[in-house]
Each structure stands twice: as C-alpha cells, then as structure tokens.
Amino acid sequence: MEIRHAEPADYGRVIGRVNAWWGGRDMAPMLPQLFFVHFEGTSYVADDEEGQLAAFLIGFLSQTDPDEAYIHFVGVSPEHRGGGLGRQLYERFFDDARAAGRTRVRCVTSPANEGSVAFHEALGFTSERVAHDYDGPGEDRVLFVKTLV
Incomplete structure (x- = not known):
C-alpha cells in the first residue's frame, strides 16, 4: 500500500467513490476540491497494489490555534476496512502535525x-x-x- 500526500488531481478519484463508500449517502458536498488544492501537505491518499484508491485522509493545521491540527474527512474503501489502513493514515497525520509543532488534533x-x-x-x-x-x-x-x- 502506498500512502502519499494528496494532490489536486486526486480529487476526481476520491469524489467519484465517496458516496458509494458511505452506502449511497450524499457525502460529496462535505468534500469540496479546495481541500485538495490548499491542504496537500497534510492530506493523504493510499493506493493499493493495483494503483486503485484504497483510502484518503483530509486534514489541516489550524489557522486559529497554533497548537492544533484538524482531521476533516477520512474514508477507507469497504474492501480495505479492518486492516489498519485508517490507523496508518491517522498516524501519518499525527507525525506531520507533531513536526509542525502541533500538540492536539x-x-x-x-x-x-x-x-x-x-x-x-x-x-x-x-x-x-x-x-x-x-x-x-x-x-x-x-x-x-x-x-x-
């Protein structure tokens, strides 16, 4: 599994799956493209061995509180749930938040x-x-x- 920073080009891949991953609920409006444009450094995608999207995490460093970071949206494909991928994404975000001097998420x-x-x-x-x-x-x-x- 490859975990890397999200890029603007990942938006279509994510938004095309998010509603299906939530059982058909309309979740796409909670995830506008701006997150992929302005928060690349603290957002991640995970691709499986076939290069297919397996998971994503959208997060950012608080502009209001210099001690905090925020995780806005996380999704793991149904076939990859339960294997620790979500935890790996969170740990990656925690590491980057610590490196930026944040003490709370x-x-x-x-x-x-x-x-x-x-x-x-x-x-x-x-x-x-x-x-x-x-x-x-x-x-x-x-x-x-x-x-x-």
Whole structure:
C-alpha cells in the first residue's frame, strides 16, 4: 500500500467513490476540491497494489490555534476496512502535525456512527462532548480531541 500526500488531481478519484463508500449517502458536498488544492501537505491518499484508491485522509493545521491540527474527512474503501489502513493514515497525520509543532488534533463524527466513535477512542481520542446542531439543525456531532505526545 502506498500512502502519499494528496494532490489536486486526486480529487476526481476520491469524489467519484465517496458516496458509494458511505452506502449511497450524499457525502460529496462535505468534500469540496479546495481541500485538495490548499491542504496537500497534510492530506493523504493510499493506493493499493493495483494503483486503485484504497483510502484518503483530509486534514489541516489550524489557522486559529497554533497548537492544533484538524482531521476533516477520512474514508477507507469497504474492501480495505479492518486492516489498519485508517490507523496508518491517522498516524501519518499525527507525525506531520507533531513536526509542525502541533500538540492536539481535533475531529468530529456523528454520535450515530458507533464504529467511528469506537475507532477514534481506540486511537486515543477523547470525547469532549456531543454538540447539538453542530453542522446544522439535527446534525449533532461528537467533538474529539487527542493530545500528541
């Protein structure tokens, strides 16, 4: 598996799969192309042995808080789930965030997504709280933070 920094040319590959990877839910609007243009250095794609997209992580260094980094969106193809690829992407992001002097990483997920909640807790994230209407009416989110050591 090759993990490398995302490039603007990866946008089409990712956006063409993201809805299918989420069981047909319309997730594409959460992932505009600007993330592939402006956050190449902290975003990643993983290609399998056949050169097919296996996973991606979109993250960035906070412009507001110089101690923080943020993971915006992560996806792993259904056939590559459960093999540690998601963890590898997060660890790569953690390493780059540390190298940039960041001491905390934040992210959010839906409280209904029990698999995502468990995954983040297994990676050492702590749930700060559930924020009601975080992403609009009825769009509650679990706010996670992880201290980098």
